[in-house]
Amino acid sequence: MNSQPNLPRKVKIVEVGPRDGLQNEKENVPAPVKIELVDRLSRAGFANIEAASFVSPKWVPQMATSSEVMAGIARRPGTLYSALTPNMQGFEAALAAGAGEVVIFGAASEAFSQRNINCSIAESIARFEPVAKAAKANGLRLRASISTAFGCPYQGEVPLDAVADVVARMRDLGCDEIDIADTIGVSTPRKTQAVMLRAAQKFPLERLSGHFHDTYGQALANIYASMEVGVAIFHSSVAGLGGCPYAKGATGNVASEDVLYMMHGLGIETGVDLDQVVDAGQFISQHLGRKAVSRAGNAIAAKRAG
Template sequence: MTGRVEIFEVGPRDGLQNEAREISVAQKIAFVDCLSRAGFSRIEVASFVSRKWVPQMAGSAEVLAGITRAPGVRYAALAPNMRGYDEARAAGADEIAIFASASEGFSKANINATVGESIERFKPILKAARHIDLPVRGYISCVTDCPFDGPTAPARVADLADTLFSLGCYEISLGDTIGQATPDSIVKMLLAVRDRVPVGRLAGHYHDTAGRALANIDASLSLGVRVFDAAAGGLGGCPYAPGASGNVATEAVAAHLERLGYDTGLDMAVLEEAASMARALREA
């Protein structure tokens, strides 16, 4: 074996949030419970954002209350502001995530705030979480390309990653939000970021819109990244590429890593069961 690589499962949150059809709390709980049997260490299951803007995430507290929590698994929730943080904490999230953009254009379109303003929103969250030892993960969007601003300078990503890490994020997930990254652009970005943040604290979140997610994972592996986000069944589309795939499928990443000789610790049979469940949720 070449070593251990962790897949962070994001299907129940990042994957389902863009689905147009309403998915019941019971269906979400069943999906998470299946994933919990697959061997993941971390699963993102909820999002405490405005129900007006992300209606699919309504019922997040009920999901966290209803799942069967497997030993050794951390169940994460997105919390973009203090209200979301308080709700996530009350619901029993084991860790929370905050999200910022490396591009001003995407930040303004996505959360109606500049990058600097978004950081100010996160500071009280990180301060509060630090007092109770609640882990906070930081997401960065548009790490290579932005639908509004074009190519993203690696230095911008490095600056933002450094800021989030310095404020207390235990890990920085680097997102190819519109799925247009190439191995070359990923390498240039990672070389800049790992000069500021230890590579062991970085994760790759690569969408498969252009069919290059696995190649981008390979490029990241060569630079020492050992955590990758993925969604069972490839759940999740990109709003800026209608009809195109979004999150790379967990089962595809797991199979690819195992072919390369890496140990993911995942039960492939259970993972395929979860992937089938995810596809059924999308197609129903």
């Protein structure tokens, strides 16, 4: 039982490994392996899995098999399968593939937006208007991800007002949930709380989520700090897969196994089976030919083997 009155009793963990985690892998990961990974994560009990990305294969070759993956997975009732959709072409593909949620994205940093997609934040969000309208018209859930909300590799500090402005713009598009992302993993707990509370002035706190990278080893501390101010949705990546191709030296998302180990130790309900997630992490790491980046996952696997 969770004995800490200032923490949520239950959290939702959004598993982003199959999309955000694998998209930066240089070696092609075959569709059957991706399908097996998603199926293992579904069986583990995740309520939301980011499974695909309908971007141009020219830009993200790893995601070229997204339609095949979405067609091949064994869908678990009650699990939401999300897809990243940068434009209407991506949206149509996601709709055809049976995605339950589409994800749009923007940066809180003007410099990051210009360097990555050669347009301003306002222009980038305006491009998503037709996608947002189509999602609503087709009864799909709409989620927005706001990158570099805690710091930018090009401009450094990102003002709280800049984050709040993008949150408000995404809210006005009709988003059901908004991710506040530490793309380069530079935040620390007090900063994290300040950003989350500022974002909550523009959008309901219970529909904000934390997406933390572990570059400086602060991700679990930032998740805990977010829970202290009322955030109860977090993103994590099995085996700590991933990184950011645009942020030099940025490591992957916080590992799902580490987040689950902490949550279960705090008596916070996740609905996810940690042992099965450890198995999934070891499975994909073996396929990639390297050790998982999850401390808890590796420790549990070693203990079993011992």
